[in-house]
Structures are given as structure tokens and as C-alpha cells.
Amino acid sequence: MAEKTFKYVILGGGVSAGYAAREFAKQGVKPGELAIISKEGVAPYERPALSKAYLFPESPARLPGFHVCVGSGGERLLPEWYAEKGIALILNTEIVKADLASKTLISAAGETFNYHFLIIATGSSVIRLTDFGVQGADAKNIYYLREIDDADKLVEAIKAKKHGKVVIVGGGYIGLELSAVMKLNNLDVNMVYPEPWCMPRLFTAGIAAFYEGYYANKGIKIIKGTVAIGFTADANGEVKEVKLKDGRVLEADIVVVGVGGRPLTTLFKGQVEEEKGGIKTDSFFKTSVPHVYAVGDVATFPMKIYNEMRRVEHVDHARKSAEHAVKALFASTEGKSIEEYDYLPFFYSRSFNLSWQFYGDNVGDTVLFGDNSPTSENPKFGSYWIKDGKVVGAFLESGTPEENKAIAKVARVQPLVESLDLLAKDGLTFACKI
Ligand code: FDA
Ligand code: NAD
Numbered sequence: 001m002a003e004k005t006f007k008y009v010i011l012g013g014g015v016s017a018g019y020a021a022r023e024f025a026k027q028g029v030k031p032g033e034l035a036i037i038s039k040e041g042v043a044p045y046e047r048p049a050l051s052k053a054y055l056f057p058e059s060p061a062r063l064p065g066f067h068v069c070v071g072s073g074g075e076r077l078l079p080e081w082y083a084e085k086g087i088a089l090i091l092n093t094e095i096v097k098a099d100l101a102s103k104t105l106i107s108a109a110g111e112t113f114n115y116h117f118l119i120i121a122t123g124s125s126v127i128r129l130t131d132f133g134v135q136g137a138d139a140k141n142i143y144y145l146r147e148i149d150d151a152d153k154l155v156e157a158i159k160a161k162k163h164g165k166v167v168i169v170g171g172g173y174i175g176l177e178l179s180a181v182m183k184l185n186n187l188d189v190n191m192v193y194p195e196p197w198c199m200p201r202l203f204t205a206g207i208a209a210f211y212e213g214y215y216a217n218k219g220i221k222i223i224k225g226t227v228a229i230g231f232t233a234d235a236n237g238e239v240k241e242v243k244l245k246d247g248r249v250l251e252a253d254i255v256v257v258g259v260g261g262r263p264l265t266t267l268f269k270g271q272v273e274e275e276k277g278g279i280k281t282d283s284f285f286k287t288s289v290p291h292v293y294a295v296g297d298v299a300t301f302p303m304k305i306y307n308e309m310r311r312v313e314h315v316d317h318a319r320k321s322a323e324h325a326v327k328a329l330f331a332s333t334e335g336k337s338i339e340e341y342d343y344l345p346f347f348y349s350r351s352f353n354l355s356w357q358f359y360g361d362n363v364g365d366t367v368l369f370g371d372n373s374p375t376s377e378n379p380k381f382g383s384y385w386i387k388d389g390k391v392v393g394a395f396l397e398s399g400t401p402e403e404n405k406a407i408a409k410v411a412r413v414q415p416l417v418e419s420l421d422l423l424a425k426d427g428l429t430f431a432c433k434i
Helices: 015-026 047-051 079-085 148-160 173-184 205-217 315-333 401-413 420-426 428-433
Strands: 003-011 034-037 088-090 095-099 104-107 112-120 124-126 165-169 188-193 221-224 228-233 239-244 249-251 254-257 261-263 278-280 292-294 299-303 308-311 346-351 354-360 365-371 380-387 390-397
Touching: 003 015, 015 034, 015 079, 015 112, 015 315, 034 112, 047 148, 047 173, 079 088, 112 315, 148 254, 165 173, 165 249, 173 188, 173 205, 173 254, 173 346, 205 221, 205 365, 205 380, 205 390, 239 254, 292 315, 315 346, 354 401, 365 420, 380 420, 380 428, 390 401, 390 428, 401 428, 420 428
Parallel strands: 003 034, 003 112, 034 088, 112 292, 165 188, 165 254, 188 221, 278 299
Antiparallel strands: 095 104, 104 112, 124 261, 228 239, 239 249, 299 308, 346 354, 354 390, 365 380, 380 390
């Protein structure tokens, strides 16, 4: 079987891989030295597009439009770019075995790839309802969304089931973004999730109340406090009904499940130190194994600002960690050092005409400010999180670029707060004054 050797291999061809490749080129990687191995069939792209513009009924986003690095305002890296730089894009290739001791990777087709330096950028996989044995969860037209192939299947389903009924299982990022885009496609949408309000990982009850009200006004029906316990299918094996734990039964032509992700670390189990479900790294994304780095969703790294090891499943960190790792790798080979990664968490989402940003940490007391009425023509509201008398996190819906910069600064600077009542009254003005 074929055997190939590269000085540098990036395992995974997603967001981190693309931003890492750009940094490799900046650092002067030579033709033939770097390979990206990906089980996907396309060059690295901005994954967030898949749950948003890719599924729009009008002028949907399509490749090559959203290859990296357009998501952060950079140059779009088309497949030709990799060819020009002599970077091997080894696509449709799943690695099924990794041996960090002998520095080899083996693909499903049996090819061997040898490397000197490895960057693990395998991202996450979806948690499936079949993983916990939900009855009937293998029926046709039950979809998950992680990669472009999944998005293509959804596009086909939307076409095939015009004006049909969709049940969205999960009230997190996928749940909120997919229910909105399904509604835009004129489908009848029900959302089901177990918690008392949507996106409980981040949203307070006050924040969630706005989005739940707004979605209800768009005609999306929300069922909270229960889960899907089974599915019935028709004679073709296509899903027809979703059975809920509270006894209700929902009709469905399409089901989209978004019940969380899991970092893809299985290839490296027992070979590298892990922490908090991810691969443990230092502030330069070096793992416990020499010459092996981990970036993006899979890395558990020192979050300097909070003096804690954390893992982050968001695109901004995927981009920045990848760039930082490559800079560190080149610096270390030249006997130089660079600054430690000092990351301020940044998450965002968009749906309908809404767009929110969050910076910092969502711990401590909270203060809601602004107009969060779901029926308001121009809603603009936010929330601060306050811990030990300091603002440590800030959320803003419908902020201008300057306002978003201001809340980012607040979360970074962590100013002291005199009184929560005053903060609530000052609202966004507080951030804009920092
Ligand atoms: P990423 O998942 O991008 O890439 C991993 C790559 O590795 C994939 O190409 C995969 O096929 C490949 N791979 C895995 N195992 C392999 C193997 N054994 N062999 C070969 N290849 C292998 N975040 C945010 O901040 N804002 C947002 O709006 C969104 N929106 C969003 C939408 C959707 C649909 C998803 C799924 C995710 C988001 N995210 C997001 C999260 C964000 O996209 C995510 O955190 C980054 O893509 C993570 O980048 P990585 O490079 O770590 O993994
Ligand atoms: P998530 O963790 O955001 O949400 C999971 C949700 O699943 C929970 O909030 C809960 O409501 C629900 N849930 C759990 N068990 C359930 C059950 N048995 N039945 C019904 N609901 C159940 O995960 P996700 O939305 O699946 O997103 C997957 C990944 O993609 C994450 O890494 C996420 O960060 C990423 N993503 C991010 C964005 C963004 O940042 N804008 C957008 C899309 C996806």
C-alpha cells in the first residue's frame, strides 16, 4: 500500500486546518512539506455557514463562496491556493488509526502517512439519538448537521417535503439556528427540548424569554421540559411521528437533531494526556507528546484570563488556536518563544434578522438591560455577568460593530461595579464608557 511522508500533517480539514494552512504559508512552509488530511471531500470552509446561509431558500451560500478565511474577513483559500503553495490536500480520506509513537497515520483505504510534526484538528462529531438507544431513531429523514454532506441531505429533504412538518430536537445552537432557517423555508416547525428555557448553557431566563417569544411570533411552536423518546416510520421507513416523554405525539416529515457535540479524540486514546473531554495542551497547543499539537474543538488549553483549563467549541477559537499553534511550532524550531495564548471567549449566533454576540464568562449574578420585548420593532438588549464585584461577561443582541467592541472590552477589562441597579440603569452606556 502507498506510503507518504510529510514534515507537517494537519489531521482534519475543517476551520482550524484552513487557518493553520494560511499561517504555515505566512511562516514560509516549503512546497511538499505540509499535508492536510480530511475525510470531507472539499477544501477547508467556514463551518458556521452550514446552519445559516447554506439553507436559505433564496440565494443560498455555496462553495467556493465560503472557503476559509472569508469568515474573519480574510482572503478566500480556494483549492488552487493549496496547489500553488505546494500544500497537499488529501481529501475523502478518513484516518482510522494513529500511532503517535511511530508517527504514522493509517487511512480507511490502508494508506500510511508519516509525519514529523502533527496538528490534531479533528473537531467534533454529533451526539446521535441512536447512541442512547432512542426507539426508531434510525428512521429515514432524521438528520444531524456537522459537515457539508449533512447540509446537502437537508437541502434535498427541504425540497422533497415542501410545506411539510419539521420537528427540531434540541434547544441549543443547532436547535435555534435550524428552526429559524426551516421556518424561512416555509415549513411547519416544532422545537422540543428538556430544559426550562432555550440555550441554557449560555442564556439566562431573561435572554431566552426574548428568543422564545420572537420565535413564537414567527410561528415556531416550542415544547419545553420534555424529550423525544421514540419515532414511528411509514412503510418506506420514513419518519412520521415523534413520541415525547410527556405523552404527546408530533407529526413529522423531517426531524433535525441537535443534542450536542463530542470532541473527536478516540484515535488518540491512551496515547496522549486528556482533560475535560479534550486533548490536554499547554498555552502553545503542544500536547503531552513531543511534536504533536491539538487545536480547535479538541483542545483543552489553559484559559489564561480565568486561570483554568477549558475546551471551546466555537469558530473564533478554532481560527485563533490554529494560528497560535503554527506560530509556536515555527518559533520553537528556531529556538524562539512567543506569547502564551490569552483567549477571551467569543460566541455568536444569527437567525432571522437577529444577531447576538457574547464575550467572557457567564458566571455570577446577572443584570439584564435594554428593550427585550419580542414584539419590539427594533429590539436591542443585553446582559452582564458579575462575579466578585466585577463584570466578567457581556451579551448583546443587535449591537453595532462599535457596541460589540465595547462589550468585548468590558469582558476583557473586568471593571468593578458599584451597584447592580445602577448597572441595569446604565445598560449599554456602561460598556461604551470603558
Ligand atoms: P471542524 O469540525 O471544523 O473540522 C474537523 C475536520 O476534521 C472535519 O473536516 C472532519 O471531517 C475532519 N476529521 C475528523 N476526524 C477525521 C479523521 N479521522 N480522518 C480525517 N478527517 C477527520 N461556532 C461559532 O462560533 N459560531 C457559529 O455560528 C457556528 N456555527 C456552527 C454551525 C454548525 C452547523 C456547526 C457544526 C458548528 C458551528 N460552530 C459555530 C462551531 C464551529 O464551526 C466549530 O467550533 C469549528 O468548526 C471547530 O473547528 P475544528 O477545526 O476544530 O473542527
Ligand atoms: P448544544 O450543546 O448547543 O445544545 C444541545 C441541546 O440539546 C441542549 O441545550 C438541550 O436542549 C438539548 N438536548 C440534550 N439532550 C436532549 C434530548 N435527549 N432531547 C432533546 N433535546 C436534548 O449542541 P448543538 O446545538 O447540537 O451544537 C453542536 C455543536 O455545534 C456544538 O459544538 C456547538 O457549539 C456547535 N454550533 C455552534 C453554533 C454557534 O456557535 N452559533 C451554531 C451551531 C453549532
